[in-house]
Amino acid sequence: MSEPSRPRLAITPIPALDDNYIWLLQADDRRQAACVDPGEAEPVLAVLAARGLELTAILITHHHPDHTAGIAELVAAYPDALVCGPRDRRLKGLTRVVGEGDEAAVPGLAAGFRVLEVPGHTASHIAYLGPTPDDDALFCGDTLFTAGCGRVFDGTCAQLAASLARLAALPPTTLCYCAHEYTLANLGFAAWVEPDNPARAARQADAERRRAAGEPTVPATLALELATNPFLRTGEPAVRAAAERFAGQPLDASPPPRIEVFTALRRWKDTEYD
Numbered sequence: 001m002s003e004p005s006r007p008r009l010a011i012t013p014i015p016a017l018d019d020n021y022i023w024l025l026q027a028d029d030r031r032q033a034a035c036v037d038p039g040e041a042e043p044v045l046a047v048l049a050a051r052g053l054e055l056t057a058i059l060i061t062h063h064h065p066d067h068t069a070g071i072a073e074l075v076a077a078y079p080d081a082l083v084c085g086p087r088d089r090r091l092k093g094l095t096r097v098v099g100e101g102d103e104a105a106v107p108g109l110a111a112g113f114r115v116l117e118v119p120g121h122t123a124s125h126i127a128y129l130g131p132t133p134d135d136d137a138l139f140c141g142d143t144l145f146t147a148g149c150g151r152v153f154d155g156t157c158a159q160l161a162a163s164l165a166r167l168a169a170l171p172p173t174t175l176c177y178c179a180h181e182y183t184l185a186n187l188g189f190a191a192w193v194e195p196d197n198p199a200r201a202a203r204q205a206d207a208e209r210r211r212a213a214g215e216p217t218v219p220a221t222l223a224l225e226l227a228t229n230p231f232l233r234t235g236e237p238a239v240r241a242a243a244e245r246f247a248g249q250p251l252d253a254s255p256p257p258r259i260e261v262f263t264a265l266r267r268w269k270d271t272e273y274d
C-alpha cells in the first residue's frame with residue numbers, strides 16, 4: 001500500500017533587519033503559510049501579499065526582539081494566527097506555550113513540528129524539528145548557527161554545550177535553518193581554530209561564492225556543520241588543542257558535551273574575534 005501523499009513544504013528565507021532570516025513555511029497545495037521568528041512584520045506582510053497567502057501560524061524560538069518584534073503587527077493583520085513559543089515572561093503575545101516534546105501542529109500546513117528545549121543562548125530557547133514524520137528541518141533560532149553558535153546571554157555555557165551536543169546527534173541529513181546570515185564571519189573564526197581543516201576551507205569558498213551571488217548560505221546540513229563548525233567539533237584533537245592554547249591550560253576531553261572545550265571556544269570568539 002502506498003502512503004498517502006503529503007504536500008511538499010516549501011521553506012524560504014525572508015531577509016529582515018540587518019542579517020536576520022524569517023523563515024516562511026508554505027505547503028505547495030495550500031494558500032496558508034507560517035513563519036518563524038518574525039523580527040519585523042513588513043517584509044513578511046509583503047511576501048504574503050505577493051504570493052496571495054494567509055498567515056496561520058507564527059513559531060517563536062526565543063524572546064529576543066529581533067525574533068519577536070513583528071508579532072503584534074502580524075497578528076493585527078491575521079488575528080486568527082497561532083502564536084507558539086516557549087514559556088518566558090519576557091515573551092508577549094503567545095497563544096500557545098510549548099515545551100520539550102510537545103508537537104506544535106501548524107494550522108493550514110498539515111504539518112507538525114516537535115519542540116526541543118535547547119537553552120544556552122537564552123534560558124528558555126527552543127527549537128522546532130519537523131515536519132513530522134520526516135523531521136528533516138530544524139529551526140534552531142540562535143542556538144546553532146551555520147559554522148558557529150549563539151552567544152550566551154541569560155543561559156549558561158554548560159547549557160549551550162549540552163544543547164549543541166543534542167542537536168549534533170540528530171541525523172546528519174537534517175537541514176539547519178538558523179535565524180541569521182553569519183556563515184562567513186563564523187568561518188573566519190573557524191579558520192583560527194582549525195586552519196588545516198580542508199572541509200572548512202571548501203565551505204569558505206562556497207559561502208563566498210554564494211554571498212557574492214546574493215544567495216543565502218542557510219540552510220546547511222548538519223553533516224556540513226559536523227565537518228566544519230568548531231562548536232560541534234570539540235572532540236577533535238586539533239580543536240581541543242586550539243582551545244587549550246587560548247585557555248592556557250589542559251581541558252577536559254571527556255565525552256560530549258565537553259563543557260570546558262566549548263566554553264573556551266565561546267570565550268575566545270567573544271573576547272578576541274568579535
Ligand SMILES: [Zn+2]
Pocket residue numbers: 062064121142
Ligand atoms: Zn537571540
